[in-house]
Every structure is written in structure tokens, then in C-alpha cells.
Amino acid sequence: MANKLLYPRFSPTRRIINMDGMWRFSFDYDNQGDAANWKDGLKDYVLIPVPASFNDFFTDKESREYTGDVWYETDVFVPKELSGNDLDIRFGSATHDATVYVNGVEVAFHKGGFLPFNANINDLVKYDTFNKVVVKLNNELSLESIPCGSVISLSNGRKMAKPYFDFYNYSGIHRSVNLVSTPKESIVDYTLNYILDGNDARVEYSVETTGENQVYITMYDEDNQVVAEGQGKENVIVINNVKLWNVLDAYLYKFKIQIKDNDKLIDEYQEEIGIRTVEVKGTRLYINNKPVYLKGYGKHEDSELLGRGHNPHMLKRDFELMKWNGANSFRTSHYPYAEEVYQMADREGFVVIDETPAVGMWISINNFFTASKGVSDKYFDNPIVHERTKPYHMQVIRDYINRDKNHACVCIWSLLNEPDSTSESAVSYFEDIFKLAHEVDVQKRPRTFANVMVAKPGICKCSHLCDIISLNRYFGWYVNGGYEMVDGKKAFMEEMADWAKMGKPILMTEYGADTYAGEHKLPSVMWSEDYQMEYLEMQHEVFDSFDSVIGEQVWNFADFQTTEGIMRVNGNKKGIFTRNRQPKAAAYLLKQRWESLPLDYKN
Numbered sequence: 001m002a003n004k005l006l007y008p009r010f011s012p013t014r015r016i017i018n019m020d021g022m023w024r025f026s027f028d029y030d031n032q033g034d035a036a037n038w039k040d041g042l043k044d045y046v047l048i049p050v051p052a053s054f055n056d057f058f059t060d061k062e063s064r065e066y067t068g069d070v071w072y073e074t075d076v077f078v079p080k081e082l083s084g085n086d087l088d089i090r091f092g093s094a095t096h097d098a099t100v101y102v103n104g105v106e107v108a109f110h111k112g113g114f115l116p117f118n119a120n121i122n123d124l125v126k127y128d129t130f131n132k133v134v135v136k137l138n139n140e141l142s143l144e145s146i147p148c149g150s151v152i153s154l155s156n157g158r159k160m161a162k163p164y165f166d167f168y169n170y171s172g173i174h175r176s177v178n179l180v181s182t183p184k185e186s187i188v189d190y191t192l193n194y195i196l197d198g199n200d201a202r203v204e205y206s207v208e209t210t211g212e213n214q215v216y217i218t219m220y221d222e223d224n225q226v227v228a229e230g231q232g233k234e235n236v237i238v239i240n241n242v243k244l245w246n247v248l249d250a251y252l253y254k255f256k257i258q259i260k261d262n263d264k265l266i267d268e269y270q271e272e273i274g275i276r277t278v279e280v281k282g283t284r285l286y287i288n289n290k291p292v293y294l295k296g297y298g299k300h301e302d303s304e305l306l307g308r309g310h311n312p313h314m315l316k317r318d319f320e321l322m323k324w325n326g327a328n329s330f331r332t333s334h335y336p337y338a339e340e341v342y343q344m345a346d347r348e349g350f351v352v353i354d355e356t357p358a359v360g361m362w363i364s365i366n367n368f369f370t371a372s373k374g375v376s377d378k379y380f381d382n383p384i385v386h387e388r389t390k391p392y393h394m395q396v397i398r399d400y401i402n403r404d405k406n407h408a409c410v411c412i413w414s415l416l417n418e419p420d421s422t423s424e425s426a427v428s429y430f431e432d433i434f435k436l437a438h439e440v441d442v443q444k445r446p447r448t449f450a451n452v453m454v455a456k457p458g459i460c461k462c463s464h465l466c467d468i469i470s471l472n473r474y475f476g477w478y479v480n481g482g483y484e485m486v487d488g489k490k491a492f493m494e495e496m497a498d499w500a501k502m503g504k505p506i507l508m509t510e511y512g513a514d515t516y517a518g519e520h521k522l523p524s525v526m527w528s529e530d531y532q533m534e535y536l537e538m539q540h541e542v543f544d545s546f547d548s549v550i551g552e553q554v555w556n557f558a559d560f561q562t563t564e565g566i567m568r569v570n571g572n573k574k575g576i577f578t579r580n581r582q583p584k585a586a587a588y589l590l591k592q593r594w595e596s597l598p599l600d601y602k603n
């Protein structure tokens, strides 16, 4: 059965039943859910909203920190009109591992918390009545989970997740759940590539369907005028006088796919698409053959109460703030975000560096801390990593490129964040995933990974594989902070000179200083807003001194939740905005700088 994972959209032939709302929920403290057949329905439960992380609703620590299986349940009414069609249940994401039961029968197991999955339920569904949907979720981390971590047992018998990464292990059904009804013969997927030719664009497309009837393409401009038509599952259509998708100046065509049997419409699916090209040449990143300079942020999907649950209100606010202070890009650190985020970025003309959830590939309790101290735990020396984590990582790469390939905003693939790229054993792993990303992506977008501080030039064994060198650097914070900043700058300049010798574009994917909002001191001290501004100014002087730096993305857009500990004051405070999306003083400094830097800065 074909996997119909396209983003759920209505059309004359497609129907969607949205299942978001209050679900029933239970922790499985004693691991009794399987034996007690909770798949058939929960006995004791509380109500909980979907989509959202479960963690921050509760007032006790046991619930917030719960590690293990949790169960969700709801009933969904399926009208008879849908019978005769294919019916799939589709999850935008569920973190991390999900087993789905419909009317008591297991229909899906999905590993990984940040990508959509679905299951066909044709044979199980009952029409004109309610159907029971139960989901068992597990949020434990391991060397083979992506992101990586471990689980410890406390003396009271409770389990506790120990992430090897610096963000809270939020868990739950994080994105929308839908029933998607499609015709038996239907559109399963489509892929686009663009070639610019003077004022025109050649749109190379391929469409996958479950049948043999003819495929028709119609493209409309923003005034809903037909601009081009095509026929067949694979073809090229030409758009004369094309209006390109440009950075902060997006133009979106409508791309309509139909399957027809003569005049009879069998299936129809339509999305908005932006036409643009992306290429790296020398030390530059080109969009539509013009060099671009990226300004913006590393982000998180993180907000109060909802945790990592998709939150359209926060999404809207985030884009307004980013536009306000002159940003034009962000990285989906450290996992693929909700599909709605990319739709918004397409519309607003933001460049997205799309990242996999491969973070924490250092064996340590506090990845960021140990890594910055130069302790290498040789993650890639472990055979399990090659035997089990790598094939799974490769599956994630296939799935996320397939999900996001048609978004104009997605211009760079980031395949890992701060892995241990210093050991020889990492090289074959990296070679395979870099090769795969190019194979899967028809547009051959540039590939990168975010390099950690200790993996300096000459020590990092994998940076030669990158089309763009991405650096996470904290000179003036983790290294040479405070009054020592002068030495931090010197060391930073020296290191950058070595990176520049590689002759590749360099992107600063992280630089930042923890800052307690409202804390002021003259002269500055670390953690004050005054220091955050001095720190940023120093960083910018370094970036401006190197021609091959093609962009700067501050860590982080907003303060975000992490595991508690001596390094974090109720979360990471490197935000330029608070967790409630209000500006720290540095937001104005960035606004001034970014509004003054042209898109083709350094050219």
C-alpha cells in the first residue's frame, strides 16, 4: 500500500477529519498498559490537549519528568460518505516512539519524534459510528535514538531521561492528528526542480500516483491566472516571465495536480510553490544566481505550557519578531519542525536551514558542556552506532528530505548538530549520510552539519564533506568570557583564518551569551544584557573581517527550556527574546545591524 504522506489538504476528491482537542491520557508507571489491554481503552485517565507536550501542564515533578510509556486515547466519528475511499490516520509527529491502535488493532509503529507518519485503516474502520484510537508513546533516549541520550533509574524506582543535548526532552503528541480520506487511485507524492533560463523557468516535475490514469498539471499565479500546463507523470513545463521566490520577497504559484480518466476527475491536490535555485560556488551561497548573506537565528519549537507542541500563535509572533529585527533566515535546530513552519517561511521569504534530529552524538550527560571542555567520548567508535543508529539516521534523512523537498524556503540541509567529528571512526558514517542526502534531493541543495567548538580546523575529520562550513562558536562565553573577551576575540580570529583556508562558505550557525532579562550592569558582567550586547558586537567584528562568512545566526532566537542543572537557570537564557517573546536590549542592536546589511553583503 502506497504511503500517502502528503500534507493533509482538502480538494474536490479529498476529505480531512481533524482529531485535535482533548484526549484521554494516562501515565504507565507500572508498565501494565500492554498486559491490561489499554489499547482497547483506558480505565483511569485525565484529559490532556493534543497537540502539546504533556510535561508542563502538571503541578508535580513526577508527571513533568515522567520517562517511559504514556497512553493517549480518543474516539473519532467516521461518516459513511467516506466509505469506498482510502482512509489513513496521520500524525504530524509524536515524540519519540509511537504505537497506534485503531479499534484495538495495532496499525502503526513509528520511531522518532519529529516527522509525520500514517497508517491505512480501511479494513478496521467502522462507518457512521465512533472508532477508538489509542496511542502508546515512549520518550526514552538511548544511543540509537535520535536525538541521543540515556535513561537512569532513581532510588525510588522512577526512570529519568538524560539527554545528551541541551533542550528539554519534551514528549507527547506534538503535532496535529488527522484522518485523511483519498480516492483509491490517488496522488501520493510529487517532486520539483527548477532551471532558470533568462526570464523564464523550466519546472521539472514528477508525480507518483497509485494508478495508471493520466496526470495533468496546472500552474496559477498569485492572481489565479493559469500560467502553464503539463501532462504526464514526469515532464517539464515552462513559465515565461517567471516571478521568482526571493529572500524576504516571496512569490508563490499554485501547483495543481489532477488525475483524470478522460473528463472524469479522479484525484486532485494543490499546493503553493516558490520557484528559485540554490547553489554554492566558491565561498558564496547563491539564490537565483545572486549571492546572499543570511541573518537570523537558531530556534527551538518551545513555548510555555505547550512545550514542543505546535503552536500557530507563537509561530505567527516569531515571524513578526524576526521580520521586525531584519532577520531573513533560521535553522530548525535541532530537529525538523512542524510542516506549518515551512509553509509560513515559504510565504514570508525566509531561508530555512533544515536540520535532522541527530543531536547529542557525544556520550555525556551535558553534551554542550563536555564538548566545550574538549572531552571526546568517541561516540562513533561504538559499533552499535554504525550498525543501528546509522541506518535509522539514513531513514530519517530520506523521510525529512522527502517531506520538505518542495518548500522554496528550504535551501540548506543540516544533517547533524555538534557530533563528535574528531575521530577517524566518524568519517565513513558522515560520508554515507552526506552521499545519501544528495541522492535523495533532486535539487542537490547544499549540505552541512553544525561543527562544535573543539572540532577545530585540522582536528575535525569531516568538514571537507560540507558544501558550507557551519560553526557553533562561543568565544567570549564558554571560552574567554567576561574581561577575557579580548583573548577570546584573538583566538576566534586565528581559528577563523584557518577555516577560511578551506575555500568554502562559512556560516555562523551559533554564537550567543546567556543573558538574564532585566539584569543590567555598567561596566558589564556576564549574564547582563549589557554583556550580551558587547559580546555580539565582538562577534560581528570577527564575521566582518572574513570575506567567506556568508551568514550569522544567533543562538538563540528565544530563551528555551532545558533539563535543570548548574549551567541553566530554568532553561537556556541565550535568547534575544524572552521565552514569552519580548525583546532583550540586544534585539535592538541586531535590528540596527541587520537592517543595514544588504542581502548581497560582502559582494
Ligand code: BDP
Pocket: 165, 166, 167, 334, 367, 368, 417, 418, 472, 510, 555, 572, 574
Ligand atoms: C551548542 C548546542 C546548543 C546549545 C548551545 C548552548 O548546539 O543546543 O543550546 O550550544 O550551550 O552546544 O547554549
